[in-house]
Amino acid sequence: MPVKNNGPGRYSRASTTRKSKVEPEYPQWAESKMRAIENRRLKELQAVVRDSMPEILAIAADEMDTASESIRKDGYSDMVHRIQNRFRIMRDRLSRRLKTDPLERDVRRCADYTDRRQLQEWQRSVRATLGIDISKDFFIGERYEQMLSRWAEQNVSFITSIESDCFDDMEKIIIDGFTKGRTPAAISNEIQRRFDVTKSKANLLARDQIGTLSADLTRTRQESAGVKEYIWRSSGDERVRACHRELDGKTFRYDDPPAMWYMTKRGKIYTGRHCNPGEDYQCRCVAKPVFDFNRLNSQAFKEKKQ
Structure with missing residues (x-):
């Protein structure tokens, strides 16, 4: 879907x-x-x-x-x-x-x-x-x-x-x-x-x-x-950069990751990088999977016992 x-x-x-x-x-x-x-x-x-x-x-x-x-x-x-x-x-x-x-x-x-x-x-x-x-x-x-x-x-x-x-x-x-x-x-x-x-x-x-x-x-x-989407999760502490803190809790696709930026006195400066959790420099963020039943690969799972 x-x-x-x-x-x-x-x-x-x-x-x-x-x-x-x-x-x-x-x-x-x-x-x-x-x-x-x-x-x-x-x-x-x-x-x-x-x-x-x-x-x-x-x-x-x-x-x-x-x-x-x-x-x-x-x-x-x-x-x-x-x-x-x-x-x-x-x-x-x-x-x-x-x-x-x-x-x-x-x-x-x-x-x-x-x-x-x-x-x-x-x-x-x-x-x-x-x-x-x-x-x-x-x-x-x-x-x-x-x-x-x-x-x-x-x-x-x-x-x-x-x-x-x-x-x-x-x-x-x-x-x-x-x-x-x-x-x-x-x-x-x-x-x-x-x-x-x-x-x-x-x-x-x-x-x-x-x-x-x-x-x-x-x-x-x-x-x-078959998982294509995830919810961005930050580490939730004071070391989390502003960009990743803003992404926390939002949903993205692996093939369409968000743009990375850092904050200055003039506002956001975009780095030109698009990253999934853990891919940015020094990133401790993680990806919480969103399962779509219409896309799951049946070979990856055991059949549910009746």
Whole structure:
């Protein structure tokens, strides 16, 4: 049955449709676990840098005492080469410390938890709303395994890239600082600020990626079952952005998601992005399914017992 679009968040309802009786939830545990994984590894990186700083400062002090002003301004002075060599040693040291870190295993566990929790939630929603059970085999298998494996591989790469970028930036901060005559205290403060930025970036990545995975699994399962519409549900706390708060409780189609915007003193500024719940940056919103009996895929459900 066609659904008439009466404007943003306003679709006509028919007697053949039924809203889910189960409120979906954002997988907070998985986000917390991802943050713990990232912070665990960043602590090792911070320890390696902290333990090596006395040696780096000694190198700089030695070179500054002996080098002329012209040499100090030369980006290829002995000091630069010695610091670069020290960072190579630091990278090797970090690699050894992280050799036994179960990064791949723990990231995959986050993916599996998110998948398992989403499937259980979907099962409860169908049972409570339609009074029937899902055909579980229809919602598992190779398609979902590929989604989980791809997500896990990407996030292992994201995490290791964040670590590598942090090391590169710290090396640059130290070399630039000493060649420009900055004090050791100023350089140390800049390194700490850079580390704080890295930690914040890692935590934001955890939220963004868990939200994305949960949204992908939710949409794939709902659409394969014949669900085309959903009710937007925000997390309902003070961190929800104005755009998503305004969308809360409104009904949309997966193939016609709402436009994203942010508020300024001049009013709304549209980003040009159209997103379903969980697809926008750092989004913790979820999609509450709206079942249309005329569109449901019979293969996705078990026949109701008489």
